[in-house]
Amino acid sequence: MASHLLHIDSSIQARRSISRRSAPRRRRLARRHQGGTVTYRDWAPIRCRISMPTADSLGWSAPAEHTPAQATSWALTEQLVDEVKRADTILLGLPVYKLRRASTVKAWVDHLGRSGLSLDPATREGLLGGAT
Numbered sequence: 001m002a003s004h005l006l007h008i009d010s011s012i013q014a015r016r017s018i019s020r021r022s023a024p025r026r027r028r029l030a031r032r033h034q035g036g037t038v039t040y041r042d043w044a045p046i047r048c049r050i051s052m053p054t055a056d057s058l059g060w061s062a063p064a065e066h067t068p069a070q071a072t073s074w075a076l077t078e079q080l081v082d083e084v085k086r087a088d089t090i091l092l093g094l095p096v097y098k099l100r101r102a103s104t105v106k107a108w109v110d111h112l113g114r115s116g117l118s119l120d121p122a123t124r125e126g127l128l129g130g131a132t
């Protein structure tokens with residue numbers, strides 16, 4: 001199976017960003033993934049549309065009973081979980097701001113953690129094992 005790289009930038013900065021310019025590492029990864037595929041996500045608040053999950057958008061009901069907001073949130077999580085599962089390599093630009101990672105990255109991680117998609121509902125075990 002062709003290799004897949006999930007590449008995420010999360011700097012709040014554009015041209016001034018240093019993490020977006022990690023050129024040598026990107027070149028090495030691009031060489032390793034020649035012939036493979038790349039998914040690119042930019043979690044810069046100004047560019048992305050990821051929202052913080054809320055109690056309303058998450059819900060704990062079965063997908064068949066989801067409200068429209070919950071269905072939208074579930075569909076996004078399905079997509080994000082799939083991106084992580086498909087990835088052989090994840091390159092995450094993760095700057096520190098005010099002693100924390102960017103809030104968009106927290107939103108991404110919060111979306112990823114969903115029972116039935118990334119967590120086994122019975123055992124609560126993570127289902128994203130094997131991602132590197």
Ligand SMILES: Cc1cc2nc3c(=O)[nH]c(=O)nc-3n(C[C@H](O)[C@H](O)[C@H](O)COP(=O)(O)O)c2cc1C
Binds near residue numbers: 011013017018019099
């Ligand atoms: C608003 C802001 C807050 C920051 N807060 C911290 C911090 O708490 N601790 C730290 O070590 N560096 C901090 N930094 C430095 C950044 O981690 C550093 O500039 C890094 O290069 C940011 O990544 P970027 O250039 O890709 O945006 C901060 C930078 C900015 C712009």
